[in-house]
Amino acid sequence: MTVSTLALTQTLLNGVFVGCLFGVIALGLSLKWGHLGVADFSHLSLTLIGGYLTYTLVTELLWSPFLTLAVTVPVFFVVGVALQWFLHVIKAEAFTSLLITFALFIVAESVVSMIWSPDLLSLRPWLTDDLTQSMKVGSISVAPIDVVALVVAFLLVGSAAAMLRYTRWGRGVQAMRQDPGVAETFGVRLLPISLVVSGLVGASAAAAGMVVALKMPLSPGLPLNWIGIVVVASLLGGLGRPVGALVAAVALLMIQNAWSLWFPPQWSPAVTFGLLFLFLALSPVVQLVRDRLSSGAAREALV
């Protein structure tokens, strides 16, 4: 089967835009997993609930979708802090917290379908034309919503990366990850820092949720379809690395979209996990090569 260059470009570009959305969700998972040691499934549920809250505020109170962030961001910050506080109080280990967030994930699905019904809800009819009419750039069409996704992704991932890298606070987070005991001795206050990280991740779910509501019809089971890509993107990007998560998510979605041009699309979830297994199988090899190279360099330096 031959595929035109235009179709391929359009498909890959769509992969970039959807990848941006998943990158924002993966950002939250990656930060909590990498820096707090909590593989937080309920982050996906929180994102979905953010989408539903956006839907309700837009359709019931006729707010602009962007104005809803003024409500959802602070609320979700508090939710994030509360969850981390709870895990701290019960002294949850890595697996226990995974189990708890998984349980919350299942609970959230039922709660959402009770409050908002199990049916598909679409925000599209409520949006103004300048959000739904796609623009033509040459012969390629770009939806304004996709531009929103792109901007949100760059803002959040950029600020997370910059905060981790350049602020004292971010260095504290990194120190905590490398050695909590030593970090504490040097004056990093672990509990407040982890609460704030969890809160910020929660707040990012509010922004991601708004993009979800703009982009796709909402249904309670959506997060189930996201788990694969989000988890794989977090792992491939390197846990705790904001830019890595975004790049990995974009790459994954581009590969998945390209795959569906040539092969049956219903197999594309298997592609994602196939890549994960390939990565996990190859990473010891990569580690070995890296060790060899670095030890070689060290030897040369001695000579």
Add this chain to the structure above:
Amino acid sequence: MKLSFDPSLRRPLVMIAAGVAAALALLPVLGSGFAVTFGFQFLIWIVLALSWSLFSGNTGYASFGHGVFFGIGTYVAAAVFRSTEAPFVVALLAAGLVAGLLALVLGVAVFSSPRFAGDLFGLVTLAMAFIVMTIVSNTSFLDGGTGVFVREHTDGTWIGASTRHLFVVGALLAGLAAITAAVTSVTRWGAALRSIRDDESVAESLGVPTYRYKVVAFAVSGAIAGLAGAPQAVFLGYVEVGAVFALHIPLFVIMMAILGGMSRWWGPVVGAAVVVALREALLGLGSAEVAQIIVGVSLVVVIAVMPHGLSGVAVKVRKPQLAKEEAR
């Protein structure tokens, strides 16, 4: 491994035999309606909780993939019924064998790297669930996306004739799972598995072949779950990917094992009884969603307040000194 009869096994084995006999004796009393159906489901949950605990409870490697082995068993049995005229026993054994082989292959791959411990092991098993789901729903031999009608093939056979026959199979499987769990709790093999949970590198240095033991225990655990899938296929009558591989199944199994406590081999049985009863009572109250919410929230509460589960609490009440030593 040398199998010599351990006298401390006598009591558990007698208890299990008595339990299975009591379940079978109860059968005429239960009639053929709701009570038998409920009893069958309860027995299947016991099999799943005990077999999950056999690997995950003993070694501390918590798997989210137990529903997959159960589901594979269901689908293999369905395929046997659909493509052949073979009796139920063949479907049962095929279900256990395929699920066990899948667990074996996965175990051989995953345990070869020490990185896959803790939450990463949980995620790999979860990823396996998605891969298997994709494969099953795209393979026309197994499902192909339309679901499989099992009932039309089992009508007129012994197993399809009555739910009471399913109940008998369920009771025998529960007995098998219980014996495996009890034997594991007293033998050296079980002690070796538990040493992996306590400190894997110390266990390895003391001569426990941790890799081999993990692989074997995982395969046995998967095979027992697969066996339970065969009667489940007949019970469902129509198997379909969404229901068979639903994610709440592994969650419920984990919840039963944790709620019951894993420091005693019979803990998961207690957990299964509580969860099944709770769920049934809640379903009577209102919607399935409310039931799911309450079960999920109670899992969180149980983890928070009773890390050793109900059997741990029972031991604390009966033998406070022993419980104190275990807590150490």
